[in-house]
Amino acid sequence: MTEMFSTLYGQNDAQGPARSSSLGFGPGNPPPPLPPNQVPMAAQMPPQLGDEGPALRKPGAMNEPFYLLRELPVGNELTGNTNLITHYNLEHAYNKFCGKKVKEKLSNFLPELPGMIDWPGTQDGSSLRSLIEKPPVCGNSFSPLTGASLTGFRLHTGPLPEQYRLMHIQPPKKKSKHKHKHNRPQDPIPQETPSDSDPKKKKKKRDDDPDRKKKKKDKKKKKNRHSPDHPGLAGSQPNSLR
Amino acid sequence: MAEKFDNLEEHLEKFVENIRQMGIIVSDFQPSSQTGLNQKLNYMITGLQDIEKCRQQLHEINVPLEAFEYIDQGRNPQLYTKECLERALAKNEQVKGKIDTMTKFKSLLISELGKVFPEEMTKYKAIHGDDPPLIVTLDL
Numbered sequence: 233m234t235e236m237f238s239t240l241y242g243q244n245d246a247q248g249p250a251r252s253s254s255l256g257f258g259p260g261n262p263p264p265p266l267p268p269n270q271v272p273m274a275a276q277m278p279p280q281l282g283d284e285g286p287a288l289r290k291p292g293a294m295n296e297p298f299y300l301l302r303e304l305p306v307g308n309e310l311t312g313n314t315n316l317i318t319h320y321n322l323e324h325a326y327n328k329f330c331g332k333k334v335k336e337k338l339s340n341f342l343p344e345l346p347g348m349i350d351w352p353g354t355q356d357g358s359s360l361r362s363l364i365e366k367p368p369v370c371g372n373s374f375s376p377l378t379g380a381s382l383t384g385f386r387l388h389t390g391p392l393p394e395q396y397r398l399m400h401i402q403p404p405k406k407k408s409k410h411k412h413k414h415n416r417p418q419d420p421i422p423q424e425t426p427s428d429s430d431p432k433k434k435k436k437k438r439d440d441d442p443d444r445k446k447k448k449k450d451k452k453k454k455k456n457r458h459s460p461d462h463p464g465l466a467g468s469q470p471n472s473l474r
Numbered sequence: 475m476a477e478k479f480d481n482l483e484e485h486l487e488k489f490v491e492n493i494r495q496m497g498i499i500v501s502d503f504q505p506s507s508q509t510g511l512n513q514k515l516n517y518m519i520t521g522l523q524d525i526e527k528c529r530q531q532l533h534e535i536n537v538p539l540e541a542f543e544y545i546d547q548g549r550n551p552q553l554y555t556k557e558c559l560e561r562a563l564a565k566n567e568q569v570k571g572k573i574d575t576m577t578k579f580k581s582l583l584i585s586e587l588g589k590v591f592p593e594e595m596t597k598y599k600a601i602h603g604d605d606p607p608l609i610v611t612l613d614l
Contacts, residue, residue, distance in 0.1 A: 297597050304602055312569025316562065326563075329556040341550045344487065346494045350548040360542040374523045382512050387503045397501070 482528040489521035 294301045310319065317326050335341075337350045353359030496514045499507050541554045588595040
């Protein structure tokens, strides 16, 4: 490294004061000396051609004693060297969210909210994104319904049609240790119909059926083994009393 | 600040509970339930009025859109907070590593340049102040 720089500087030893401004990496030609009536570049630099760095830095670059020597930037107190979580007092929040396991489902965040909230909102058009993209008409005041308006809410007696019953099905809630203070009226339990899609119940039935089939098969095999008509019985059995 | 959220939360819970009870009434409607249903409908409207009043207190609250995406996917929005904190810490550590590396490089460069160009480095230190080379030790 020393030899490389010495080849650049060794030839310029004979030159005059212009050498002092030549810390370049080129072929070693120093810039021409400034005419005496010209002010050094640093003072002459207009503001718009100033340094593109932060506003705290002084504009321009000096050419004495080193070419394009810049002012050092003003140090910022807050840098990535500091633990920003400690700086902004977020340790408690960090331990709360990152120290413990946060549950995945939305129903764990909002356990009291009824309905199937763990499903994506795009399926039933209840997404918040759609609310932002197509905001509802606002500005009208909410006025109570009069007697005439309420006539539109006269319903037929009887249960709901099957296609609307699923709206009341809630996911099975885990038994919580804390007792709920508010005793809410229980939701209506839908009658079991073939159209009801309850995957857990169906799974249980499916599990039971192959298990039952296997048990039946095993019983049949045992019966067949012990019957005298079974062909493999004589060979497999140890020597009997003969 | 927390009071505004508590107030809104209370109104929302009452509103949701009212809607749920309306659903129960409607699921197996009887003629005698009509009066109760009408009452619930008007409670729903007053609930909306109460929520509308809460809106004025919370107009300066900003919620990041990314949190909405978590809710739309049926995921816990606290996971968004968790991931933000983890990303911030990872970036903090990354930047700290860069700063430490650059500081170490600066100190090594100054010391080596001082050996090779002692006169020039003396001039440099005279301009930029006596900036002694920093020796950064990594606590491994």
